[in-house]
Amino acid sequence: MEGFPILTALTMMPLAGALLIMLVRSATGSSDSESDGKKAITAALVISLATFVVSVVALTAYRPGVDGYQLVEEIAWYGPIKYKMGVDGLSILLVVLTTLLMPFCFLASYGSVKKRVTEYVVAFLILETFMIGAFCALDLILFYIFFEAGLIPMFIIIGVWGGVNRVYASFKFFLYTLLGSLFMLAAVVYMYLQAGSSDFAVLEQTAFEPGAQTWLWLAFFASFAVKLPMFPVHTWLPDAHVQAPTAGSVILAGILLKLGGYGFMRFSLPMFPDASQFFQPFMFTLSVIAIVYASLVAWRQTDMKKLVAYSSVAHMGFVTLGLFSFTEIGIQGAVFQMLSHGLISGALFLVVGVIYDRAHTREISAFGGLVHRMPVYATLFMLFTMANVGLPGTSGFVGEILTMVGAFQASTWAAVGAALGVIFSAVYMLTLYRRAVFGQPNPEMEAKIERGEISMKDVNTLELVCLVPLALGVIILGVKPDLIFDITQGASERVLTLMAGG
Amino acid sequence: MLDWTAILETVAPETLLVAVGLLGTLVGAFLKERFARVAFKLGALALFAAAALAVYYWEGGEAFGGLVTTNPFVNFAKAVSFGVAGVALWIADGFFDRHGTLRFEYPLLMLFAAFGMGLTLSASDLMTLYMGVETLSLSSYVLASFHRDSPRSAEAGLKYFVLGALASGLLLYGASLVYGFTGSTNFEEIAGSEMGIGLLFGMVLMISGLAFKVSAAPMHVWTPDVYEGAPTPVVAFFSAAPKMAMMVVFANVMFTLFGEAVDDWQLIIAIISGASMVIGSFGALLQNNIKRLMGYSSIANMGYALVPVAAGADIGAPSLLLFMTIYVIASLGMFAGILMMRRTGGMVEDISELGGLIRSRPVVTLALTAILLSIAGIPPLAGFWAKLDVIQAGMAAGLLPLVIMLVIASVVSCYYYLRVIKVMWFDEPMEEFQSADPSVALTVVVCGLLMFPGLMVFIGVLGGWTDAAAMGLAN
Structure with missing residues (x-):
């Protein structure tokens, strides 16, 4: 095992798979027929499962107790810019989260994606490569390349397979994130000129002068705040989510948003400690606004996907709250919240996808009394609802409580505001659940079922295969969060050490 | 004698x-x-x-x-x-x-x-x-x-x-x-x-x-x-x-x-550069003719290329060569693509004519997408290195306002490159183009491959050449 470039292999596997699928397609001249589409999805599923296996191998090769980056690979690339890959406790888990969610995306696409399936799976596999690469990169320019490249497949996924307003949403998504990222690029260039290297290890040890730090911090903020997304630059997210196909939403909420949190933790905190301290009240304010405001907005949504999207904005508020508490417990909580939200929001989008595939609508008012027709579904939906609310015993609880405890040590008011958000999250999630699952069956929908236009059957095996593992994950992490903490502790402590100037 | x-x-x-x-x-x-x-x-x-x-x-x-x-x-x-x-x-x-x-x-x-x-x-x-x-x-x-x-x-x-x-x-x-x-x-x-x-x-x-x-x-x-x-x-x-x-x-x-008089001309070049970026990127927004669009795009790109010129010989020379090399390859590929836009009635030049090209010509569309995104400077295309080098030259010479203009112009111009990509990928397929000359199609594909993975991965080679070339200027 020693010396094998496992991270490169991991990163390039989906890309290689995508190329293979494209080659096979053009060699066989296969058409757009349904059976060929199924084959393409199956192929992609196999590739993504293999990638997952490799990522688990990488996880086992990772030594939690050892400090710093591991499994490092390094090749000279362009001048001082290096192709350098490696992981620490934070990134290895985000990589595993990525490879874990990807097979579910393909599973969820079996029935729902009808057109241009080959291109669809190819776009997803390429996206997976870029995301894994972004988490593994240990060179700032390399990170930027992967970070930014993910926009292209996502643009195409939203634009080709999205809903009615897909073109608008795809442009908004792309240009919003690009503007933020280009400011970051300018900052990256500045840092690299100052330090003479874009290697994380060098940059972490470089003390940028406080005046410059402020600007650099803001430039990075411009990028990560859009990606995360934070209030007030979150407005692309609901559009993108509503228009994206189910699998696209899962990836967007489950992984792409985490790039923002990852960025704050990897760059803003350790590399610009003075500026981070300076902006702490600002970040707390924005986080609390995001938590409270997005929760209230979510409450008034009539579209389920939009509701879940706004709830993502609120939950990401906890991540920034925890990170900027500069306490170990807060940072650990933020990391945990990222991972847990990856599972929960992914699952919630899949849950919404299940009924959307059946009823072809996501309007909450179109549903009602689903519990009578779909009892198993109702049970799973209940579990994820509770996890999203943050019920003890689910992973959602752990992340929220820890980030709040961390924030409480830094600012009482921020913690109080965030606690308000927890209450609101119960309000909107339970309202959603009550209106869609309980109550009287919607007469219009009943009429449609009578006429045989739609059929509201309970979850099938495929959907169970998607949802049950995620449900187990949510519960296991909720009951035994140490599984995560043991791995991430080193990385969290390291952030604080670097902040303290060592 | x-x-x-x-x-x-x-x-x-x-x-x-x-x-x-x-x-x-x-x-x-x-x-x-x-x-x-x-x-x-x-x-x-x-x-x-x-x-x-x-x-x-x-x-x-x-x-x-x-x-x-x-x-x-x-x-x-x-x-x-x-x-x-x-x-x-x-x-x-x-x-x-x-x-x-x-x-x-x-x-x-x-x-x-x-x-x-x-x-x-x-x-x-x-x-x-x-x-x-x-x-x-x-x-x-x-x-x-x-x-x-x-x-x-x-x-x-x-x-x-x-x-x-x-x-x-x-x-x-x-x-x-x-x-x-x-x-x-x-x-x-x-x-x-x-x-x-x-x-x-x-x-x-x-x-x-x-x-x-x-x-x-x-x-x-x-x-x-x-x-x-x-x-x-x-x-x-x-x-x-x-x-x-x-x-x-x-x-x-x-x-x-005028090498000795950098202080006298730096601002002039910087203004020309900034004005070109703005005019090029905003002017292209409303164009429907793809050749006109590329005309405006070239104005904007010349604006970017002038940033390393304004940065002066020591800092700017290698960046200029690298930027221009990648740009001209991309531009050549793009126009080879435009040469393929031919139907029974002759050449067509409207952007909408590219509708749904991905369905009929997937390879060419992929190549053109790579070329367009490369001109836009989006990673992982080679054009990213070009833009990175230009930003680097601008920053090193302390031309921060110009770099900020470059950033904003890049986002604006990205819109119209995306528009072309949108037409090729999202829109309903149009009638198929007539078969292209093999040399034209080959040029598009080769230029596309140079944008990714060619020059993206092997940028060090090109960078080595441009550095060596710029060294020659100093002597």
Whole structure:
């Protein structure tokens, strides 16, 4: 095992798979027929499962107790810019989260994606490569390349397979994130000129002068705040989510948003400690606004996907709250919240996808009394609802409580505001659940079922295969969060050490 | 007694080009149209050979009593310009054949244009500089109006000529002022003389003339019209080879001729650069004709390319070469793609005609997408390195406002590149294009592959060459 470039292999596997699928397609001249589409999805599923296996191998090769980056690979690339890959406790888990969610995306696409399936799976596999690469990169320019490249497949996924307003949403998504990222690029260039290297290890040890730090911090903020997304630059997210196909939403909420949190933790905190301290009240304010405001907005949504999207904005508020508490417990909580939200929001989008595939609508008012027709579904939906609310015993609880405890040590008011958000999250999630699952069956929908236009059957095996593992994950992490903490502790402590100037 | 070795070392490629061009004229006069098809390929081969000669005599030299001086910096530009001009010529014959205008004059004009590019690049004297610029320009005017029966082409040629003549006048007037105030036409001697108000005037006028040739604002107005009206293969040439050559000439003039006066011209170049970015990126937003769109895009890109020029020789030279090389390859690929837009009724140029191209031509669409995103500077395409280098040069020279303008212009211009991609990927398929010439399709695909993974992964190789070339400038 020693010396094998496992991270490169991991990163390039989906890309290689995508190329293979494209080659096979053009060699066989296969058409757009349904059976060929199924084959393409199956192929992609196999590739993504293999990638997952490799990522688990990488996880086992990772030594939690050892400090710093591991499994490092390094090749000279362009001048001082290096192709350098490696992981620490934070990134290895985000990589595993990525490879874990990807097979579910393909599973969820079996029935729902009808057109241009080959291109669809190819776009997803390429996206997976870029995301894994972004988490593994240990060179700032390399990170930027992967970070930014993910926009292209996502643009195409939203634009080709999205809903009615897909073109608008795809442009908004792309240009919003690009503007933020280009400011970051300018900052990256500045840092690299100052330090003479874009290697994380060098940059972490470089003390940028406080005046410059402020600007650099803001430039990075411009990028990560859009990606995360934070209030007030979150407005692309609901559009993108509503228009994206189910699998696209899962990836967007489950992984792409985490790039923002990852960025704050990897760059803003350790590399610009003075500026981070300076902006702490600002970040707390924005986080609390995001938590409270997005929760209230979510409450008034009539579209389920939009509701879940706004709830993502609120939950990401906890991540920034925890990170900027500069306490170990807060940072650990933020990391945990990222991972847990990856599972929960992914699952919630899949849950919404299940009924959307059946009823072809996501309007909450179109549903009602689903519990009578779909009892198993109702049970799973209940579990994820509770996890999203943050019920003890689910992973959602752990992340929220820890980030709040961390924030409480830094600012009482921020913690109080965030606690308000927890209450609101119960309000909107339970309202959603009550209106869609309980109550009287919607007469219009009943009429449609009578006429045989739609059929509201309970979850099938495929959907169970998607949802049950995620449900187990949510519960296991909720009951035994140490599984995560043991791995991430080193990385969290390291952030604080670097902040303290060592 | 002429020193033949020195001449060969200095201007071997130009000698070859002009020799082939003159011989071709002679042969053409006898063989007439029978010579045309051969002449296209022969001309392209001559251009490739000239590019190879530029690389072979990499170190360059000095000849004709200091009228021409070459070094790795200009030889790099020569090699790239001749190379892309050769490709533009190689893929052009199918187009002219279908339009019934397959004439042997076309490749010969191209050779003379290339000769002009080579001569300006080699110039180390105001007279050779002007002669080269005029040779290039006069050939270009004729090339732009090559479809003389088409009003659009004739209009393009006339516009180009009238405005180009004005710009040449400015350049010449500037050159004569410089001569008047320094008493010399030799670059080295001028560079050594003291900067006065008269010389400053001359410099500004020369900058204006050169800005026209690279289509930088505010001397850009001809670009969209000429791009739209001129025959597509001609635009494929215009948008690549002369851009590379003239931009390097521009840089060469600033770096060597006015090298001592950086403080005097840095702001001028920065303003030209910023204005080009803004005009190029905003002007393109409402264009529906893809050639016009690329015209505006080239204005914006020249704005980016001027950032390293403003940064000065030490910082900017390698970045300029890298940026321009990647840009001209992408631009050539894009116009090769436009050459493929052909239906039963002839060529089509509206962006909407690309609708759903991914369904009928997946490989070409992927290549064009890579090219467009590369021009937009999005990773993981090679254009990202180009933009990174430019930003780096701007930051290192302390031109932060210019870098911020670049960032904003990039986002704006990204919108219209995405619009083209959107049409190709999201829209309903249109009637299929007629099958393309193999050479054209190959060019698109090769350029696409150079954008990713080619130059993306092996950027270190290209970077090594541009660094070596820029080192040659310093000596």
